[in-house]
Amino acid sequence: MSPYLSTAAQDSEPPQSSTKAVFPHVDSDPAVLPSSLDPFTITTQNGFLPLQTPQIDLPAAFKPLTQLAEEMPIVKEDGQPGLLATYQLGPTIDEKKALPDLTNDIDSLVALDGKPDLVAVTAAFRDYSFLASAYLLEPCWERWNKGLEGYGLGREKLPACLAGPLVKTAKLLDIPPFMSYAAAYSLFNYRFADANVGFDQYYNLRLIRGFERGLDPYSSEAGFILTHVDMVRHTGGLIQGAVQMLDAVAADTGSSTVTDSFELLLNTMHVIEQSMENMWSHSRPKDYISYRTFIFGITNQSMFPNGVVYEGINDNQPLHFRGESGANDSIIPLLDHLLQIPMPQNPLTEILKDFRNYRPKPHRDFLTYVRQRAEDIGVKDYCCKDLQTKVLYLRLLEHVRSFRWRHWLFAREYIIRRSSHPTATGGSPIVTWLPNQQFAVMELMREVWESITPAERDVQGKTVNEMMETVYDSYDKLQKEVEKWCQERDPKASQA
Secondary structure (H helix, E strand, C coil): CCCCCCCCCCCCCCCCCCCCHHHCCCCCCCCHHHCCCCCCCCCCCCCCCCCCCCCCCHHHHHHHHHHHHHHHHCCCCCCCCCHHHHCCHHHHHHCCCCCCCCCHHHHCCCCCCCCCCHHHHHHHEEEEHHHHHHHHHHHHHHHHHCCCCCCCCCCEEEEEHHHHHHHHHHHCCCCCCCCCHHHHHHCCCEECCCCCCHCCCCHEEECCCCCCCCCCCHHHHHHHHHHHHHHHCCHHHHHHHHHHHHHHHHHHHCCCHHHHHHHHHHHHHHHHHHHCCCCCHHHHHHHHHHHHHHHCCCCCCCCCCCEEEEEECCCCCCCCCCCHHHHCHHHHHHHHCCCCCCCCCCHHHHHHHHHHHHHHHHHHHHHHHHHHHHHHHCCCHHHHCCHHHHHHHHHHHHHHHHHHHHHHHHHHHHCCCCCCCCCCCCCCCCCCHHHHHHHHHHHHHHHHHHHHHHHHHCCCCHHHHHHHHHHHHHHHHHHHHHHHHHHHHHHHHHCC
């Protein structure tokens, strides 16, 4: 593992007290919290979104960074071609020296309380991440855009003017120095066209940075990113429901409080999945493979067989980082941990664990706490003690299943049908990785359902029985689909 990967996701013993005592800001008004806090500090109001709308502008010293980020996209905000349109980002940095090394200027990003301004630091991290990924993958984009086979090779060295500030901001945030889902690509990359409208209308959302045509709010690139933002904006209910359930089970306050927690979690997931379904209309499947070129990582990617040297960092020895991935979202991991969904012990699950390092530190801390606390107090056993909560437990598992199933459909229609590249942007196997987790939740659902007697099933009504029929049917269907795609993409491997 790279020395620049965070270790904060490693297990630690959670304090034995109420969740709110461990996370004192969880019920705070995000607007009054200082900018020296990590902007991804979790609250029941904002959930997994940053505390405030992401910062766009940086102090005057960072004007060269901002200007280059604005000139970078294939299509700029004004509709004119940018540097990537003619493959000129690399030459602009390497030959024209358009970006000075602003590593020391990161120290000037200070909050009112005298501590590092982590909101501004995250804004800088976002902009450097976009430029670094564009710089490294620009040759791959040129090859892909010219219709040549494969992605070829990316650049193997990140110049000091990008590497230094990227590593410095990443250390302050305790995340790896590479494009990430939350702190760069998606959740810290939106603004409002009209602040007064806010989230009330989806098309009031705009991107701050984009690679291809993302600054057009109706583009598929914008739709792909902003649909994730729209989903995550509802996650305050998940935080509140998880906190309520953990504390209720720990205090053994009775089934009514646990039931209330389930209802909140179920209602929230219903809204999130409604938003998720809009991906099909916001972002056309045929467009994804194009802008996807810029969000690949280094780890397990053919474009970087020798890693990437960050100039002046790690004694100039190559580094490896995973790429941006929606799998780094925290919605489903929260429910995985709260509901104690067991994952198989295999290399695919090890990738799942590795992804934990790429989430913001507050997300990692909260998810680690939920996982360990749920294990300590036995959430699963508690919820399966009586029939009412057992069925609620199954219904929430169904949301995890249906979310993952939709994710699989996205992967199939946006990627697998359209690209022979064997790995996802995060470096996981494109066909088998998502089913690994999907099979796990369906196996747990079947286990719980089979612990309910036939007589008890009969009184649950048509909806629950049909839900479980779907689970059994989906299990068989997914097995056949995985076998089909593995056979078509690599017949020799499927026969091994």
